[in-house]
Amino acid sequence: MAVISYIDAVTQALREEMQRDKRVFVLGEDVGVRGGVFRATNGLYEEFGEERVIDTPLAESAIAGVAIGAAAYGMRPVAEMQFADFIMPAVNQIVSEAAKMRYRSNNDWHCPLVIRAPYGGGVHGALYHSQSVEAMFNSVPGLKIVAPSTPYDVKGLLKAAIRDDDPVLFFEHKRCYRLIKGEVPDTDYTVPIGKADVKREGEDLTVISYGLTLHFALQAAEKLAEEGISAHILDLRTLYPLDKESIVEAARKTGKVLIIHEDNKEGGIGGEVAAIIAEECLFDLDAPIKRLAGPDIPAMPYSPPLEKFFMLNPEKVMVAMRDLAEF
Amino acid sequence: MSVSINGLPEQAGKLKANTPVPGEENTAEMYQVLTPEGELRESIEGKIDEALMLRMYKNMLRVRMFDRKSIILQRQGRMGTYAPFEGQEASQVGSAMALSPHDWLFPTYRDHAAAITHGQMMFRVFLYWMGHMEGSISPEGKKIMPPCVPIATQTVHAVGTAWASKLKGEQSVSIAYLGDGATSEGDFHESLNFAGVYKVPVIFFCQNNGYAISVPFEKQSASKTIAQRADAYDMKGVRIDGNDIFAVWLTVKKAVERGIKGEGPTLIEAITFRYGAHTTADDPKKYRAQELLSREWREKRDPLKRLQLFLQKKGLWNEIMEEQWLKEINIQIDEELAKAESYPKSKPGDMFTHVYAEMPWHIREQQKELQNILDKEGKK
Numbered sequence: 001m002a003v004i005s006y007i008d009a010v011t012q013a014l015r016e017e018m019q020r021d022k023r024v025f026v027l028g029e030d031v032g033v034r035g036g037v038f039r040a041t042n043g044l045y046e047e048f049g050e051e052r053v054i055d056t057p058l059a060e061s062a063i064a065g066v067a068i069g070a071a072a073y074g075m076r077p078v079a080e081m082q083f084a085d086f087i088m089p090a091v092n093q094i095v096s097e098a099a100k101m102r103y104r105s106n107n108d109w110h111c112p113l114v115i116r117a118p119y120g121g122g123v124h125g126a127l128y129h130s131q132s133v134e135a136m137f138n139s140v141p142g143l144k145i146v147a148p149s150t151p152y153d154v155k156g157l158l159k160a161a162i163r164d165d166d167p168v169l170f171f172e173h174k175r176c177y178r179l180i181k182g183e184v185p186d187t188d189y190t191v192p193i194g195k196a197d198v199k200r201e202g203e204d205l206t207v208i209s210y211g212l213t214l215h216f217a218l219q220a221a222e223k224l225a226e227e228g229i230s231a232h233i234l235d236l237r238t239l240y241p242l243d244k245e246s247i248v249e250a251a252r253k254t255g256k257v258l259i260i261h262e263d264n265k266e267g268g269i270g271g272e273v274a275a276i277i278a279e280e281c282l283f284d285l286d287a288p289i290k291r292l293a294g295p296d297i298p299a300m301p302y303s304p305p306l307e308k309f310f311m312l313n314p315e316k317v318m319v320a321m322r323d324l325a326e327f
Numbered sequence: 328m329s330v331s332i333n334g335l336p337e338q339a340g341k342l343k344a345n346t347p348v349p350g351e352e353n354t355a356e357m358y359q360v361l362t363p364e365g366e367l368r369e370s371i372e373g374k375i376d377e378a379l380m381l382r383m384y385k386n387m388l389r390v391r392m393f394d395r396k397s398i399i400l401q402r403q404g405r406m407g408t409y410a411p412f413e414g415q416e417a418s419q420v421g422s423a424m425a426l427s428p429h430d431w432l433f434p435t436y437r438d439h440a441a442a443i444t445h446g447q448m449m450f451r452v453f454l455y456w457m458g459h460m461e462g463s464i465s466p467e468g469k470k471i472m473p474p475c476v477p478i479a480t481q482t483v484h485a486v487g488t489a490w491a492s493k494l495k496g497e498q499s500v501s502i503a504y505l506g507d508g509a510t511s512e513g514d515f516h517e518s519l520n521f522a523g524v525y526k527v528p529v530i531f532f533c534q535n536n537g538y539a540i541s542v543p544f545e546k547q548s549a550s551k552t553i554a555q556r557a558d559a560y561d562m563k564g565v566r567i568d569g570n571d572i573f574a575v576w577l578t579v580k581k582a583v584e585r586g587i588k589g590e591g592p593t594l595i596e597a598i599t600f601r602y603g604a605h606t607t608a609d610d611p612k613k614y615r616a617q618e619l620l621s622r623e624w625r626e627k628r629d630p631l632k633r634l635q636l637f638l639q640k641k642g643l644w645n646e647i648m649e650e651q652w653l654k655e656i657n658i659q660i661d662e663e664l665a666k667a668e669s670y671p672k673s674k675p676g677d678m679f680t681h682v683y684a685e686m687p688w689h690i691r692e693q694q695k696e697l698q699n700i701l702d703k704e705g706k707k
Contacts, residue, residue, distance in 0.1 A: 025494075051494060056521065057517070057520050057521055057524055059517040059520065059521065061483065061513060061514055061517050062483050062486070062514070062517035062518060062520070062521045064483075065480060065482075065483025065484055065486070065487065065514060065517070065518070066483050066484075066486050066487040066490060066518075066521060067487060068483070068484050068487055069483065069484035069485060069486060069487020069488040069489075069490070069491065069501075070487040070488065070490060070491040071487070072472070072484065072487070072488060073431075073487070073488045073491035073492065073495075074491070075491050075494070077487075089513070092477060092480060092514075093480060093483065093514075096477045096480060097477070097480050097484070102681050102682070102683070102684070103681050103682055104463070104473050105463055105464065105465075105472075105473045106460045106461050106462075106463070106464055106681055107680075107681040108463070108464045108465055108473075109465075109472065109473075110684065141682050141690070142682055142683065144683075164684075165684040166683045166684055194687065241687040241688065241689055241690075242689075244688060244689070245688075
C-alpha cells in the first residue's frame with residue numbers, strides 16, 4: 001500500500017471521483033491553473049479541463065451559491081473555500097440555503113454539495129489563515145461536518161462526502177497537509193460519515209479528538225505508554241452529527257475522558273461531546289470530564305511565540321493526559 | 328418623497344420618479360409597448376397574436392383573484408401571513424409566460440403569480456401560506472424552486488442551475504425573480520459578476536416596486552436605475568414598464584433567446600407597484616402616501632386595465648366575457664382552496680422528516696421522545 005500525504009489523499013479522492021462520475025466538478029478560487037494554493041487540486045485542470053475545474057471569481061457566497069444551484073440540478077459540485085477563515089461570506093448560503101434545501105422543499109429538492117476548507121493553525125497564518133470554524137456549523141441541522149485526521153480517512157471520507165445526498169462541510173487541517181503521511185489504498189473505498197474511529201486501544205484514560213490534535217494525542221500516548229499509562233484514543237472524524245455510540249463506548253471503557261481540540265474551548269465541539277457523555281454515562285466515570293483546547297482568543301496571533309502558546313502540542317497534551325490518568 | 332408622519336402627503340406633486348406618480352416619470356427611460364390608455368407604441372404584428380393576448384389577460388385576472396382571495400383568507404384566520412402582489416401581475420405573468428415549460432424558475436415570497444403561471448398549482452400555493460410542509464413541491468417535470476425568503480440568495484442558485492444546464496448542453500434558461508431591495512445585497516452583485524464571466528443563460532428579473540418594505544428606492548440605491556448596473560458587469564440590461572405585459576413578455580422572450588444562443592445573462596428592471604402592503608402584517612400608511620399612490624397606480628397604470636382597453640378595441644373584451652371569465656376563475660380558485668383546506672393536517676412527528684436523506688440518530692431520538700409525549704397525552 002502506498003504511503004501518501006494528507007493532501008495527496010485529497011487530490012486522489014477528487015481525481016478518482018471525477019473519473020468515476022461525470023457530475024462531479026470542482027470550483028473555487030485558484031483551483032484551476034494554479035491547482036489550489038495548497039495544491040489540493042493539482043493536475044485536475046489538466047486532466048478534466050476548465051469546464052470541470054473552475055476558477056471562479058473571488059466571491060465565496062457565489063462559490064457556495066452557484067454550487068447549490070448546480071447541486072439542485074443533479075450535479076455533484078465540490079467547492080473549495082481557500083481558507084476556512086474565508087467561509088464567512090458564504091455562511092448565509094450554507095446555513096440558510098444548502099442546509100435547508102431538502103427540508104423547505106419537503107424532499108422535493110436536495111443539495112449534494114461538498115464544501116472543502118483548510119482550517120487550523122501552526123503554519124504562521126495569523127488571524128485570517130488559521131481559524132477553526134467547525135463549531136460555527138455544528139448546530140445547523142441539514143449539514144454534515146467532517147474533519148478527518150489521517151490520509152486514509154481523508155480519501156474515504158471525501159469520497160463518501162461526494163456521494164452523499166446532503167451538503168457536507170469537509171474541513172482539512174492545513175498543518176496536516178504535508179506533515180501527516182499514511183497508508184492509502186489506491187483502490188476505491190469509502191469511510192462512512194457519522195462514524196468515529198478508535199485510533200489506539202487503551203485502558204487508563206480516553207482521549208477524544210480530531211484533526212491535528214489527534215496526532216498530538218497519539219504521540220503523547222506513545223510516551224505515556226513508557227510510563228505505564230495506557231490511553232484509549234477516539235478520532236471523531238465526523239463532528240456533526242456526532243457518533244454518540246462510539247463516544248459513550250469510549251468513555252465507559254476507561255471512565256476518564258479528555259477531549260482535545262485546537263478550536264477555542266468555549267462553545268467548541270468538546271462541549272457537545274462532554275454533554276453527550278454526561279447525559280449517557282455520567283455514573284460510569286471516575287473523574288470529571290476534562291477539555292484541552294485553544295484559548296478563547298481570536299485564532300491566532302502572528303507573533304511566533306504567541307502562536308506557539310496558542311497551539312497545542314504533544315507536550316501540552318501529554319501533561320493533560322497524565323494529569324487525568326493520575327486523578 | 329415627502330410624507331408627513333401620519334402618512335398624509337404633504338407635497339404629493341413632488342413625488343420622485345422611482346416612487347412614480349403616473350405620468351410624471353420619464354417613460355423614455357423604460358421600454359413600453361402598450362400605454363396605460365391601451366394604445367400600442369409599436370407593432371406587435373407577428374409577435375403577439377390574439378390567442379396569446381387573451382391568455383395573458385385571463386392569466387392576470389386569475390392571479391389577481393387568487394391574491395384577493397388569499398388576503399381574505401388571511402383576514403379570516405384560514406391562512407398565515409401572506410405577501411400580496413396585486414399591481415405586479417403583468418411583470419410576473421408576462422415573464423413566466425415567455426418561458427419554456429422546462430425552464431428554471433426561482434421565485435421570491437411575492438412571486439406566486441409567476442409560479443402559478445409557470446405551472447405551480449394554486450392549491451400548493453395555498454398550502455404554502457397555510458404552513459404545510461408540502462406547499463412548495465414543484466409539479467411533475469417542472470423546475471420551480473420554493474420561494475426564496477432570505478433575499479437575493481436565489482440569484483446565485485439560478486446562476487448555478489443555468490451553468491449546469493449549459494454543461495449538460497440543454498436549451499434552457501433559469502430566471503431569478505427579485506425585488507429592488509435585493510439589488511443591494513452582495514449575492515445580487517456576486518451573481519451578476521459570476522454570470523457575466525461565464526456567460527450563463529440566466530435572467531435576473533427585478534420587479535422594482537419602489538419599496539423594500541418601507542424604504543423607498545432612492546434610499547436603496549444611488550444608481551438612478553437598476554438596469555444600468557448591467558453595464559458594470561458587461562451584460563444586457565433593460566428597463567421596462569413592468570405594468571405593460573407586452574413589454575414584459577417581449578423583453579423576457581428576447582432574454583431567453585439570448586441565453587439559449589449563448590449570449591449570456593440579462594438583467595431586467597420592471598417598474599411596477601404593489602398596491603397593498605408588504606405582507607398582511609405590514610401597514611403601508613406608516614411609510615408612504617398609501618391611499619394616493621395606490622389610487623393613482625390603480626387608475627392610471629393598472630396592468631389589467633390597459634390590456635382590457637386594448638382588447639376591448641379589438642372586440643376581444645366586453646363585460647359579459649369578463650363576467651364569464653371571472654365566474655370560471657372563481658370556481659377554479661374555490662376548487663383549489665377546497666383541496667388545500669381538506670388536505671391532511673400535518674402531524675407533529677413530520678417536522679423531523681427530510682432534514683437529511685437518512686434520519687440521523689439524534690433526530691430519530693427526538694422524534695421518538697415527541698411521540699412518547701404525544702402517546703402519553705393520548706392516554707389521558
